[in-house]
Amino acid sequence: MKIVMIGTGYVGLVTGTCFAESGNQVTCVDVDLDKIERLKRGDIPIYEPGLVELVVRNSHAGRLKFTTSAADVVPAAKCVFLAVGTPQRDDGSADLRIMWSALESIAPHLSNEAVVVIKSTVPVGTNSEAARRLRELTGRDVDVASNPEFLKEGCAIEDFTKPDRVVVGVNRPEVAAVLHELYKPFLRTEHPFLVMNLESAEMTKYVANCLLATKISFINEMANICERVGADINHVRKGIGHDQRIGFAFLFPGVGYGGSCFPKDVRALVSVAERNGIAPRILQSVDDVNEAQKEVLFQKLSAHFQGDLKGRTVAIWGLAFKPRTDDIREAPALVLIDRLLDAGAKVQVHDPVATENVQRLYGTRIAYYPSPYDALSGADVLAIVTEWNEFRNPDFNLIRQKLGSPVIFDGRNLFDPAKMRQLGFKYSGIGLETNPQSL
Numbered sequence: 001m002k003i004v005m006i007g008t009g010y011v012g013l014v015t016g017t018c019f020a021e022s023g024n025q026v027t028c029v030d031v032d033l034d035k036i037e038r039l040k041r042g043d044i045p046i047y048e049p050g051l052v053e054l055v056v057r058n059s060h061a062g063r064l065k066f067t068t069s070a071a072d073v074v075p076a077a078k079c080v081f082l083a084v085g086t087p088q089r090d091d092g093s094a095d096l097r098i099m100w101s102a103l104e105s106i107a108p109h110l111s112n113e114a115v116v117v118i119k120s121t122v123p124v125g126t127n128s129e130a131a132r133r134l135r136e137l138t139g140r141d142v143d144v145a146s147n148p149e150f151l152k153e154g155c156a157i158e159d160f161t162k163p164d165r166v167v168v169g170v171n172r173p174e175v176a177a178v179l180h181e182l183y184k185p186f187l188r189t190e191h192p193f194l195v196m197n198l199e200s201a202e203m204t205k206y207v208a209n210c211l212l213a214t215k216i217s218f219i220n221e222m223a224n225i226c227e228r229v230g231a232d233i234n235h236v237r238k239g240i241g242h243d244q245r246i247g248f249a250f251l252f253p254g255v256g257y258g259g260s261c262f263p264k265d266v267r268a269l270v271s272v273a274e275r276n277g278i279a280p281r282i283l284q285s286v287d288d289v290n291e292a293q294k295e296v297l298f299q300k301l302s303a304h305f306q307g308d309l310k311g312r313t314v315a316i317w318g319l320a321f322k323p324r325t326d327d328i329r330e331a332p333a334l335v336l337i338d339r340l341l342d343a344g345a346k347v348q349v350h351d352p353v354a355t356e357n358v359q360r361l362y363g364t365r366i367a368y369y370p371s372p373y374d375a376l377s378g379a380d381v382l383a384i385v386t387e388w389n390e391f392r393n394p395d396f397n398l399i400r401q402k403l404g405s406p407v408i409f410d411g412r413n414l415f416d417p418a419k420m421r422q423l424g425f426k427y428s429g430i431g432l433e434t435n436p437q438s439l
C-alpha cells in the first residue's frame with residue numbers, strides 16, 4: 001500500500017518505518033528541512049533503540065522515503081496519516097493549529113480513494129471537524145479515520161509491531177477494512193483490532209493515558225504518606241500488587257511523570273470535560289499531585305542543607321523523562337535543575353543520551369559529563385532522577401570516593417536501603433521507611 005506520513009517525529013517516524021518494514025511504500029513528510037535531510041542520509045534525529053537499523057534497511061530497499069513536499073507524494077497515497085504534534089495551549093487545552101495547517105497542506109492533493117488517518121492524540125470531535133474541513137477544502141466527502149497511537153518511547157518499535165490492540169474509529173466499515181489490511185502483519189498473535197466510532201477512538205487514547213497518569217500520581221501520594229508514618233512503599237506496593245485486581249504495572253513511586261504525552265493529555269481532557277459541563281476532579285488532582293511530586297527531590301535536598309544550597313554542588317544522574325529515550329519534554333530533571341540554580345547551587349549532570357537536548361536549554365549554566373562518575377567529582381551529593389539501567393548496579397566505592405559526602409537522594413528507589421546503609425551511604429528514596437528524617 002502507498003502511505004504518506006505527515007509529521008516525522010517520534011510517532012510518524014516509527015509508524016512510517018514499521019509500515020515500510022512490512023512491505024508498504026512509505027514516504028515521511030516533514031516541514032523541518034534539516035530533519036528530512038538528516039533522515040535521507042540515514043542520520044536519525046531522535047534516540048529510539050533499534051530504529052536506525054530499520055530506517056537504513058528500508059531506505060536502502062526503496063520502501064521508505066523522506067521529503068518536505070506533501071504535494072509530490074500525497075496524490076498517489078491510499079492512506080495519509082497525520083502524526084503532527086498537538087501541544088498544550090496556555091489554558092491546558094490541545095492546540096490544533098499544527099493539525100489544521102497539515103490538513104490544509106494535503107487537502108488539494110488527495111486522490112478520490114484516499115483515507116486521511118489521524119494518528120496524533122486529538123480531543124474528541126477533532127476527526128469529525130477534520131472531515132468537515134476536508135469537505136469544505138475539496139468540495140467532496142473524504143474518508144477520515146481515527147487511529148490513536150499507544151507506543152511508548154524507548155520501546156516504540158516493539159510496541160508498534162506487537163501492539164496490545166489496535167484502535168480505529170471510522171464512519172464506514174470499508175475504511176476499517178483498509179486499516180485492517182495495513183495492520184494485519186502486526187496482529188498475527190490474535191491481538192484485537194477494535195473498530196468503533198470516531199469519538200470513542202479519540203476518547204480511548206485520552207482515557208488510557210489519564211488512567212496511567214492516575215496510577216502514578218496515586219502511588220506517589222501513597223509514598224509520601226508512607227514516608228511520614230514509618231511505612232515503606234516498597235512493602236506496601238508488593239502487598240497490594242499481588243492482588244490480581246490491582247497488579248504491579250505503573251505503580252512505582254518516583255519524581256512524577258513527564259514526557260510529551262501524559263502531562264498535556266491529562267490537561268487536555270480536563271479542558272474537554274470542563275467545556276462539556278463536567279468538573280474533572282480526579283484528573284485535576286492527578287495533575288496537581290504530579291506537579292508537586294516534581295518538587296520532592298529539591299525539597300529533600302533543601303532540607304538536607306538546612307535550606308541553604310548556595311555554593312553547594314549537586315550531581316544529577318538522569319535527565320530524560322524516562323529511560324531509553326532522549327526526550328526531555330516536561331522532564332522532572334528540568335524542574336530540579338531550575339530549583340537548584342535558583343537556590344544558588346552548582347549542577348553537574350550526566351545522562352546516557354539526553355545531555356545534548358538539555359545543553360540546548362541550559363548552555364553553560366550547568367556542567368555536563370559523559371561519564372556518570374565524572375559528574376560526581378567535587379559534588380556534595382548525588383540525586384538520581386531517571387532510572388536508566390546502567391545506574392542500577394553502579395560502583396559504589398567509586399561513588400563514595402568521588403562524592404564530597406556519601407549522600408544519595410534517589411528519586412527512583414533503585415537501591416536497597418539496608419545495603420546502602422551497610423556501604424556507609426546516607427540514602428534517601430521516595431516513600432521509604434528508612435528515609436532519615438534529618439538527612
Ligand SMILES: NC(=O)c1ccc[n+]([C@@H]2O[C@H](COP(=O)([O-])OP(=O)(O)OC[C@H]3O[C@@H](n4cnc5c(N)ncnc54)[C@H](O)[C@@H]3O)[C@@H](O)[C@H]2O)c1
Binds near residue numbers: 007030261
Ligand atoms: N511521543 C510519543 O510517545 C507519543 C505516543 C503516542 C501518541 N503521541 C501523539 O502523537 C502526536 C505526535 O507526537 P510526536 O511525539 O511524534 O511529535 P513530534 O513533535 O516529535 O513530531 C511532530 C513532527 O511533525 C512535524 N510537523 C509539524 N507541522 C507539520 C506539517 N504541516 N507537515 C509535516 N510535518 C509537520 C514537526 O516538524 C515534527 O517533526 C502527538 O499528538 C502526540 O500526543 C505521541
